[in-house]
Amino acid sequence: MESAQSPAHAIAQYDVVIIGAGPSGSVAASLLHQQGKKVLVLEKQAFPRFSIGESLLPCCMQMLDEANMLDAVNNAGFQFKNGAAFNANGRSTHFDFTDKFTPGPGTTFQVERGSFDKLLADTAIEQGVEIRFGDTVEAIDLSADPLLSIVDKQGIPYQVQARYLLDASGFGRVLPRLLDLERPSDLPSRTAIFTHIDDHIDEIELADYQFDRNKILISVHPDNRDIWYWLIPFSNGRCSLGVVGEPHLLGDIGDDLESVLMRLVNEEPRLKQLLAKAKVVRPCARLEGYSANVSTLATNKFALLGNAGEFLDPVFSSGVTIAMQSASMAAKCVVKQLNGQEVDWQVDYAAPLMLGVDTFRTYVQAWYDGRFQDVIFFEAPNPKIKQMICSILAGYAWDQNNPFVTESERRLNMIVELCK
Structure with a gap:
């Protein structure tokens, strides 16, 4: 569904222009429209379009509720999700x-992002939001109110x-590119190779292992725990399948991505067994050097949402949660500023958003250095501590009542020692 309104030749005025109609753009647009603001969303691509980030976290449901x-x-009809399963060297938890x-x-969904993102955008349009698909932002002038130069799909x-x-x-990181905000991430450069498969897992006899379609499965390579795999079941008998690692660990990648992906899958015994009858149904793709950072998240003229600001790593599926959380937090600040109230964008938006991002960062870094893997696979976890960690894995990385949020590094190191 597209907005029927075509661009006018005169410079049209809006309260808020949003670049991108993915989850953060659609949620922000809905929240701002609810507050009576005149919003325009500019989306370069036609929907539906493929994207990874297919395993939502329960925290997302709060922002979807806010956005009606x-x-x-x-x-x-998306695949129900109630948790995360982990597999390493025959150990499961x-x-x-x-x-x-x-x-x-405490529950959410696993989604093919093409249909999910289109559903959110269509819902925003039904609410009255104007979205223009196929329009590309070419330049931005911030000398006064933001002025955008755009080329439409014609x-x-x-x-x-x-x-x-x-x-x-x-x-796409439009503003970081146009305004020279790009900064290197403090995370090593990694590569993800991924596809969709008809999984046929229900045809496999699994004597010692029960596969749960209601959970994402994260598996660790048996010889190198810096390499991990995702398997995300969908409701149509398909799965998203991917492998992540630093490029030198994945071997000679070349152009035959499917061969590389399936070679690595077959090196993990349980995954090899699970996917023995799987058929690849879309061309394999790769995402390289995806971790990113910026010098500025927000000013009194613009704010960066989700991956446009900082992307960490896909390991705990935090991307869409950070996107929606940033949309909710930024929308509140925008409404406040447009209504004539003072907003300190660092104090009111950037710092609170980064509290959660930095919490996720602690556990991402500890996953790759092995500390968090030791915690996850510990055989006798303290139930209360497991609940606190579970909250973060469920996306609640902004809950300051959780000591594993407010003191993430210290608390993590404490339980790492206990697990030893």
């Missing part, structure tokens, strides 16, 4: 997201002006 999108998502420390939803240039600008462009 929860009923649409609940009724869309899982986290049940309903058994967590932080209040809030190749016709036009301009719009906004009182405030939100970048929800994800890996």
Whole structure:
């Protein structure tokens, strides 16, 4: 569904222009529209379009509810998700997201992002939000109110002006590129290779292992725990399958990505067994050097949402949660500023957002150096501590009542020692 309104030749004025109609853009647009703000969303691509980040976290459901999108998502037939399962060298464990420390939803969905993102965008349009698909932002002038130079899908240039600008462009990172905000990440460069498969797992006899379609499965390479795999079941008998590692660990990648992916899958015995009858149904793709950072998250003229600001790593599926959380937090600040109140974008938006991002960062870094893997696979965990960690894995990385949020590094190191 597309907005029927075509760009005018005069410079149209909006309260807020949002670049990108993915989850953060659609949620932010809905929240701002609810507050009576005139919003325009500019989306370069046509929807539906493929994206990874397919295993949502329960925390997302709160933001979908705020945006009045929860009923649409609940009724869309997506794969139910209630936790995460982990597999390494024949050892298995899982986290049940309903058994967590932080209040809030404990279940969510695993989604093919093409249909999920289109559903959110269509729902925003039904609410009255204007979205223009196929329009590309070419330049931005911040000397006064943000002025955007755009080329529409017919190749016709036009301009719009906004009182405030939100970048929800994800890996496109429009503002960081145009405003020279890009900064190197403090995480090593890694590569992800991924595809979708018809999994046929129900045809496999599993004598010693029960596969749960209600959970993402994260597996660790038996010889190198810096390499890990995701297996995300969908409701249609398919799975998203991917492998992640530093490039030198994955071997000679070349152009035959499917051969590389399946070679690595077959090196993990349980995954090899699970996927013995799997068929690849979409061309394999790769994402390289995906971790990113910026010098500035927000000013009184613009704010970066989700992956447009900082992307960590796919290991705990935090990307969409950070995207929606940033949309919710930024929308509140934008409304406040547009209504004439003072907003300190560092204190009111950037710092609170980074509390959760940095919490996720602690556990991402500890996953790769092995400390968090030792914790996850510890055979006799303290139930209360497991609930606190489970809350973070469920996306509640902003809960300051959880000591594993407020003192993430110290608390993690404490239980690492206990696990030894």
